Amino acid sequence: MxxxxxxxxxxxxxAGSMAAIKLAxxxxxxxxxxxxxxxxxxxMFGGLLHNTxxxxxMLPSFWERAPLERHVYKKVLAFMTDDSAVxxxxxxxxxxxxxxxxxxxxxxxxxxxxxxxxxxxxALLLCDCTAEGLIVKDGRVIGVIxxxxxGELRGNIVIAADGVxxxxxxxxGLRRDFRTRDMGVGIKLLLGLPEAVINERFHLVRDEGxxxxxxxxxxxxxxxxxxxxxRESISVGMVLHLDSLKATGKTPYDVLDGLLQHPQVRxxxxxxxxxxxxAHLIPEGGxxxxxxxxxxxxxxxxxxxxxxxTNGLNLEGINLAMTSGVLAAETAxxxxxxxxxxxxxxxxxxxxxxxxxxxxxxxxxxxxVGMMHMERLSQAYPRVLAGILENIYRVEGKPxxxxxxxxxxxxxxxxGLKGLVSDGIKIGRALL
Amino acid sequence: xxxxxxxxxxxFQVDEQPHIxxxxxxxRSCDHRACVQTCPANCYTWDEENKLLSIVYETCLECGxxxxxxxxxxxxxxxxxxxxxxxxxxx
Numbered sequence: 001m002x003x004x005x006x007x008x009x010x011x012x013x014x015a016g017s018m019a020a021i022k023l024a025x026x027x028x029x030x031x032x033x034x035x036x037x038x039x040x041x042x043x044m045f046g047g048l049l050h051n052t053x054x055x056x057x058m059l060p061s062f063w064e065r066a067p068l069e070r071h072v073y074k075k076v077l078a079f080m081t082d083d084s085a086v087x088x089x090x091x092x093x094x095x096x097x098x099x100x101x102x103x104x105x106x107x108x109x110x111x112x113x114x115x116x117x118x119x120x121x122x123a124l125l126l127c128d129c130t131a132e133g134l135i136v137k138d139g140r141v142i143g144v145i146x147x148x149x150x151g152e153l154r155g156n157i158v159i160a161a162d163g164v165x166x167x168x169x170x171x172x173g174l175r176r177d178f179r180t181r182d183m184g185v186g187i188k189l190l191l192g193l194p195e196a197v198i199n200e201r202f203h204l205v206r207d208e209g210x211x212x213x214x215x216x217x218x219x220x221x222x223x224x225x226x227x228x229x230x231r232e233s234i235s236v237g238m239v240l241h242l243d244s245l246k247a248t249g250k251t252p253y254d255v256l257d258g259l260l261q262h263p264q265v266r267x268x269x270x271x272x273x274x275x276x277x278x279a280h281l282i283p284e285g286g287x288x289x290x291x292x293x294x295x296x297x298x299x300x301x302x303x304x305x306x307x308x309x310t311n312g313l314n315l316e317g318i319n320l321a322m323t324s325g326v327l328a329a330e331t332a333x334x335x336x337x338x339x340x341x342x343x344x345x346x347x348x349x350x351x352x353x354x355x356x357x358x359x360x361x362x363x364x365x366x367x368x369v370g371m372m373h374m375e376r377l378s379q380a381y382p383r384v385l386a387g388i389l390e391n392i393y394r395v396e397g398k399p400x401x402x403x404x405x406x407x408x409x410x411x412x413x414x415x416g417l418k419g420l421v422s423d424g425i426k427i428g429r430a431l432l
Numbered sequence: 433x434x435x436x437x438x439x440x441x442x443x444f445q446v447d448e449q450p451h452i453x454x455x456x457x458x459x460r461s462c463d464h465r466a467c468v469q470t471c472p473a474n475c476y477t478w479d480e481e482n483k484l485l486s487i488v489y490e491t492c493l494e495c496g497x498x499x500x501x502x503x504x505x506x507x508x509x510x511x512x513x514x515x516x517x518x519x520x521x522x523x
Contacts, residue, residue, distance in 0.1 A: 035511055037445065041519045042494060106522040128515030147513050165496045167511070178500045185497045187472045189433075190523055233522070245470055246501050252472040257433035277438040278523040279472035279495040 005031045005124075005155035007332050008144050010131045010168050012039035012115040014318050015302030015325035016161030020118035020125075021058055022329035028336060030123040031153055032115065033144065035130040040111030042163075044188060044278040045318060047228035047235040048072060048211055049103045049110065052319040054326045056099050059117060063098055067109045069230035070209030071100035074202070077313070078264075079382035080216035080225075085264040086385045096208075104209050104228045104235070131162060134171045134298070140341065141172060141297035156341050157332045158298040161325060164281045166291070166304035174300060175291030180242035181373070182285025184223060187252050188237030189260075191272035195232050201268065202229055214238075215312070216382040217262050219255045221248050222375060224312075227268060233275060234268070236260065239282055241373070252279070282317070283308045286369035287362040293353065294346040299328040307358060311368035311431060312377070320358045327352040371430035374423055380414045387414070435474045439491035447516035450489040451509075452498070458506035459485035466501040493518050 007023050009016045012034035020032045036042045055062060063071075073095050079086040095101045119125050126146075135143035135152060143154035160168035164183075169175045193201075202210045214225035222244035228235045238256055245252065259265055283289065283306040290306040293299060301307070302321030309316060331349040335341050353359050371377065387410040391401070401409070411420055454476075459465065460483050468476040468485070473493045477486050485506075494517055499509040511517070 035514050037515050037519055042517070044520060044523045108520045108522060130511045130514040132510075147511075165499065180500055183500050185470070185472060185495060188523065189438075235523075242470065242497065242500055246464070246466045249469055251435075251469055251474070252497075253433055253435045253438065253474070260433065274437075274441055276521060276523050277441045277473075277493075278518075278520055279493040279497070281496045281500065 003151075003153055005029050005153065006336055007031070007157045007159060008153050008155040009033065009159045009161055010144060011161035011163055011302075011304070012118075012125060013043055013111055013161055013163060013302060013321065014114060015321035016159065017111065017114040017118045018054065018058070018322045018325035019159050019161065019301065019329040020115070020123040021121050022326050023332060024118060024121035024123040026333045028333065030118075031155065032118055032123050032125045033129045033131055033146065033153070034115070034125065034127045036127060038108065038112050038127055039115035039125070040108035043107040043111055044186065044280040045107060046186065046188065046226045046237060046239075046315065047104045047230070049105045050316060050319040051099055051101050052322050054323050058326070061098075063100060063103070067105070067113050069104040069106065070204075070207050071095070072102040072104065072211045073208040074204065074210040076210065076212040078212055078214045079385050080214050080262065080264070081383045081386045083263060084386040084390070086382065086389055102211070104230050106230070131168060134158065134168060139296055141295065156297070156336060159325070159328050159332065160298060160300045160304050161302050162304050164283050164303040166300065168298070169291045169300045169304055172295050172298055174293070174295060179285070180246055182283065182289040183242045184239040184282040184284040185242060185245065185252060185279060186237060186239045186282050187256055187279045188235055188277070189256065189274055190233050190235055190276040190278070191269055192233045192275045193272045197271070198229050198232070198234065204229065213315070214259070216378050217259045217265070218378055219248075219250060219258050220379060221245050221250060221255060222373060222378060224378065225259050227265070234272065236265070236269060239284075241284065284310065284369070284372070287359070287366050288369070293350050294343055296343045296346075297341045299331065299346055299349045301325045301328045307362070309362050309365050309368065310372060311365040312372060316361070323356060323358050324353060327356060365430065367426070368430040371426045374426055376415060376419065376423060384410045384414045439473060442491075442493070443519045443521055444491060445516050445519050446490045447512050449513070450487075451512040451517065452487060452489050452492065453508040454485055454487055455506045455508070456485055458504050462504050462506065467498040467507070470497050470501045472497060
């Protein structure tokens with residue numbers, strides 16, 4: 001086996017495999033390292049592969065060949081209190097045609113497929129290989145030390161696509177220690193249900209899928225919950241901010257159990273059979289918590305680069321990851337052409353990323369991080385909404401109030417004037 | 433939900449060498465033991481009688497929650513050797 005490569009990519013997730021496809025297509029000698037038995041064996045997400053232009057460009061009509069579950073047709077935002085759910089449902093025929101707006105996928109299945117595409121292009125995929133350290137010479141990263149199949153791999157460029165905990169970025173001195181406030185833990189239970197039951201229960205036909213985001217129902221812990229429909233299963237889980245989880249003293253699985261027992265959720269999961277339980281960290285610190293993206297001989301992509309954001313309405317990561325992988329690969333091709341692997345050359349990657357929707361969106365929603373840290377967001381506000389609606393709909397022979405009066409009363413009861421003003425500023429800065 | 437049953441749903445390739453080692457002395461004086469509470473796989477147990485923290489690394493989901501919530505430097509945390517550890521099939 002040749003142990004010298006043009007590029008070594010650590011991690012055969014979406015970012016790593018997209019980088020590998022791009023580099024291998026350019027005729028370069030690429031090694032793709034994966035610590036699992038197969039790509040995706042260590043990977044978990046909520047369940048939604050977003051529409052990603054670079055994926056459509058590099059693998060045209062991929063949706064006809066890739067192992068996808070359902071395309072997402074129905075979006076639901078549900079504000080949850082202990083005993084009620086206020087749901088905003090959006091169904092759109094424009095989400096019914098390719099390229100679809102998003103797909104539910106199983107990561108071990110999809111990631112394996114994507115890595116296999118890289119292998120078809122000529123990349124060398126080595127599974128069972130945990131990257132343990134970097135080989136650094138004269139301040140430049142020149143290779144990777146592998147645990148498992150003990151050995152060293154050397155190359156001109158290393159692309160760290162090793163996920164949220166990125167020990168490669170740490171070893172290269174590119175990231176700080178993690179803070180609990182910048183991290184969320186995602187936990188998920190995959191539940192089996194017959195296809196016909198899912199279609200009936202969620203009002204879906206053919207390959208249509210539903211994406212339900214719940215705000216609230218996290219037992220007082222900051223975060224949110226989700227439910228995605230796969231073909232013959234549903235993914236139910238939540239993301240909990242680590243600082244909040246730690247402060248409340250609750251255990252993640254008890255909080256998840258609470259969601260499953262919620263009266264409105266219980267009906268959705270009724271009769272389902274638990275198939276798999278998983279957990280993974282999510283970088284939730286936004287653009288300010290990102291590591292440095294490059295150094296001499298190395299670039300960092302995907303979750304490893306902290307490329308992930310949520311503003312309460314959008315939850316994006318996998319599309320940012322794949323895009324960053326391709327941009328790092330483009331930079332690597334340029335660097336290899338020039339024979340220059342210096343940090344100055346690789347800074348082109350950051351420039352490309354800055355010019356793309358990836359960093360632009362993370363900048364646009366940089367203040368959403370603060371909004372998502374509002375304690376009241378997942379508790380008091382759903383109660384205000386539910387309180388207003390209960391007042392509107394309840395019929396009990398008492399004189400009614402007009403809407404504004406009703407809303408003011410509920411909001412002042414739950415939040416108070418001072419809170420409303422300060423939250424209004426935070427929400428305004430984040431979203432408006 | 434019974435946490436006892438959850439690990440049985442997930443597949444593991446157990447290595448004989450642990451990938452997380454705890455410094456039991458440090459844990460003895462820890463004031464929060466967030467690892468016990470925040471681990472989604474319930475891998476940590478605190479034995480109050482013997483003042484002993486123990487870990488079952490065999491059902492670790494390798495999420496890194498303990499790695500981030502432990503602020504005492506008590507964990508020697510690394511990924512398992514290649515091919516070992518959690519092995520998701522679907523999820």
